[in-house]
Amino acid sequence: MSNSQTLKSAPKTSAKPSPEKRPRSAVSAKKLPKPVSGVVVPPKDPGHAHPFPRTEFLTTVARLRDAPGDAVAEVAFVGRSNAGKSSAINTLAGKTRLAYVSKTPGRTQHLNYFSVAPDRYFVDLPGYGFAKVPEDVRKQWDTLLGPYLQTREQLKGLVIIMDSRRPLTEMDWQMLEWFAPTGREIHVLLSKADKLSRQEQTKTLRAVKADLADLGCPVSVQLFSSLKRTGVAEAAAVLKRWLGLCDNTNVESVPPEITEAAQRMEEDNAE
Numbered sequence: 001m002s003n004s005q006t007l008k009s010a011p012k013t014s015a016k017p018s019p020e021k022r023p024r025s026a027v028s029a030k031k032l033p034k035p036v037s038g039v040v041v042p043p044k045d046p047g048h049a050h051p052f053p054r055t056e057f058l059t060t061v062a063r064l065r066d067a068p069g070d071a072v073a074e075v076a077f078v079g080r081s082n083a084g085k086s087s088a089i090n091t092l093a094g095k096t097r098l099a100y101v102s103k104t105p106g107r108t109q110h111l112n113y114f115s116v117a118p119d120r121y122f123v124d125l126p127g128y129g130f131a132k133v134p135e136d137v138r139k140q141w142d143t144l145l146g147p148y149l150q151t152r153e154q155l156k157g158l159v160i161i162m163d164s165r166r167p168l169t170e171m172d173w174q175m176l177e178w179f180a181p182t183g184r185e186i187h188v189l190l191s192k193a194d195k196l197s198r199q200e201q202t203k204t205l206r207a208v209k210a211d212l213a214d215l216g217c218p219v220s221v222q223l224f225s226s227l228k229r230t231g232v233a234e235a236a237a238v239l240k241r242w243l244g245l246c247d248n249t250n251v252e253s254v255p256p257e258i259t260e261a262a263q264r265m266e267e268d269n270a271e
C-alpha cells in the first residue's frame, strides 16, 4: 500500500479544536514529567480488582519523535469520538480522572501516554469522526496518527472501541481495513453495553464477530461497560498478553503477608 493510498483510506480522525485540560505541549522523552496519579476508585467487588492499578498519566505527545523512548510494549486505544476510550482506560486502571472523560466529543487531541507497568504503556488516541475541517484531519493523520499506527514498533495491538449501540460505522471499517495489513492484533470493545438489554448484547456481539470473521487479521471482540465494569477481566487478559505482563488481575487485592507466605511455601517445595 503506498503512502498516499494509506492516507486516503485513513479514517477521518480529528478532534474538536477546543481547549483540553490535559497539558498540550509535547514533552521530550528525555525530560518526561513525573507521572500524575488519578483518584483511586475502590473496586465494588474485592474479588474483581482493577487489573492495572499502577496506571499513571505520563505525557501528551504531539510529535511522534517525543513518544517515550524506553517503551518495551504499548497498546493503543482508538475509536469514534465519544465511544468511551478514556472511560475504558480509567476503568481498567480503577481511577476516575486519569484519562480525561468528556461529554464534548473529540477532546483528546494528541497521543496521551499512560504508564501501566515499567516501560509498558496505554496510549489514548484522538477520537475520529468530529472533523471541523478536512485539512485538520489530513494534517493529523499525515504527521501523527498514521505514522504512529504504521511504524511504532512497540505497538503490540490496537483496541478499537465502538459504541455497542452503533458498532462498525464506516470509519470503524476504514480503521480496521487500514490497520489489518500491519499484521498486528486488534481487540474490539463494544462499549456502553449497559445501554443494551441482555438479548441485544448477545445479538450485537454475535453480529460483529460474524462481520469481522473475514477481515484477514487476528481480531477478537467483546462486550464492555465502564459504567457497570463488565468485560474488564476479559479485556485485561488480552492487554496483559500483548504487554507481556502476567495475567494476575487480583494480585493487588492479595495482602502482602499471604503473597510472602505463598512464596515461602514455593521455596520450601523447591528444596
Ligand SMILES: Nc1nc2c(ncn2[C@@H]2O[C@H](COP(=O)(O)OP(=O)(O)OP(=O)(O)O)[C@@H](O)[C@H]2O)c(=O)[nH]1
Residues within 6 Å of the ligand: 079, 080, 081, 082, 083, 084, 085, 086, 087, 088, 100, 101, 102, 103, 104, 105, 106, 107, 108, 126, 127, 128, 191, 192, 193, 194, 195, 224, 225, 226, 227, 228
Ligand atoms: N452508559 C455509559 N456511558 C459511558 C460508558 N463509557 C463512557 N460513557 C460516557 O460516554 C461519554 C464519552 O466518554 P469518553 O470516555 O470521554 O469517550 P472518548 O472516546 O474518550 O471521547 P473522545 O476523547 O472525545 O474521543 C462520557 O459522557 C462518558 O461518561 C459506559 O460504559 N456506559
Ligand SMILES: [Mg+2]
Residues within 6 Å of the ligand: 085, 086, 087, 100, 101, 102, 107, 108, 124
Ligand atoms: Mg477521550
